[in-house]
Amino acid sequence: MSDLWMLSEAQMRRIEPFFPLSHGIPRVDDGRIVSGIIFVIRNGLRRRDAPTGYGPHKTIYNRFIRWSRLGVFNKIFAALAAKGGRPDQLMIDATHLKAHRTAASLLKKGLFSRRIGRTKGGLNSKLHAVCDDHGRPLIMALSEGQMSDYKGAALMLDALPRAKTLLGDRGYDADWFRAALADRKISACIPSRANRRVPIPHHAALYRQRHKIEIMFGRLKDWRRIHTRYDRCAHTSFSAICIAATVIFWL
Template sequence: MSNLFWLTDEQMAKLSPFFPKSHGKPRVDDQRVLSGIIFINRNGLRWRDAPEAYGPHKTLYSRWKRWSEKGIFARMMAGLAAEHGEQKTVMIDATYLKAHRTATSMAAKRGRGRLIGRTKGGMNTKLHAICDSQGRPIDLFVTAGQVSDYIGARALLDGLSNVKWLLGDRGYDADWFREALQDKGIRACIPGRKKRKTPVKYDKRRYKRRNRIENMFGRLKDWRRVATRYDRCPKVFLSAIALAATVIFWL
């Protein structure tokens, strides 16, 4: 198949520092297995439908499951994103990711902690993200779909780098959030809610750049396993998002 995905040697050199050490028997070819994992996640295939060029599908699944539970893929993105070098502007926003019935099955009995909620759009998970001025994700956080944007903002606040500006929409217009940014020396470019008695001034020209984080979400959703959540475990689902972000933006 000519449309198979293969990691290059240069890309493997960037990822290899984050691989866990092999104990005992050497691992199967990392380049082949990781390329197969990426192909499956990008196209939303079942593991048993993996092309033969990637080897046994059980090897792909076991590596994916084991490394996801250990947080290897999340550390890959975090490690590569730590070298972003952004010193001026970051952006914050959130988007909904639809949850498939395989992820929501038996949610009433054992669904606590799955981070799947019900909104007008059905069962979904919300992805909160911070990206740099080029639209590359720096930090990610997932919650249930009905959770307020403030929860995600509070979780991502501690990880904000030393920058000058933060862009966000009206969903992040809260006095406590503005004060927290001010304490960090970050200026907020966030329009005020319409119910505010006193209008909030913001840099409208700078605010127009916020479309880059929307474009980032759109590119992440090109991966079918990100646009639709099939995994019950939120840690595994976050690994799929982190892997997509790593391949699209940081390799």
């Protein structure tokens, strides 16, 4: 048991208020099970391959699925990210997550879509994110792989925190997006597309700081179940992303 990776007591105190209340029979130790969920996501394992010290693999699976449906992990990420303070700069970008054959289904079954699309690279999903000036994710959204960057930005626009500047690549050079940022009193540092008749100047030195969001995506993809999407349902896949972002950047 001492060789297993476990959440510390301080980390557990920060996330326990978001756990659902236990009804009837007491739950298996939350610290062990949540640590087991994290271990599985980080190492890309099947739940049944998790070390026995984390508890029954069926409990790890059931707890993850049930709490994903309740949005527990999403709420933990959003609450901890909101405590990070007001950023001076925001950075926006998107990255593809290749769908494993176990998740590669385009059929819509149930209330929510799979958030899996077909591109030249095969079946994949797209993770859209906004991070602060320290490269920590603040807002994330999952979409089909073929969705354009600026359409993905529309999914997160209403949730943008107050900031002075937003950095983005050419994929976000759209007039409506620049206007929406101006309405929120956020200046856009976005290079113009090659086909724009009148290029809009941007701050080149400031734009170079956008590498921080690329580093953020790289750290998320170090977790094997994030780099490759194994979960067929969008809510479980997004819960895994929220868990990884919370552990890496906010705990």
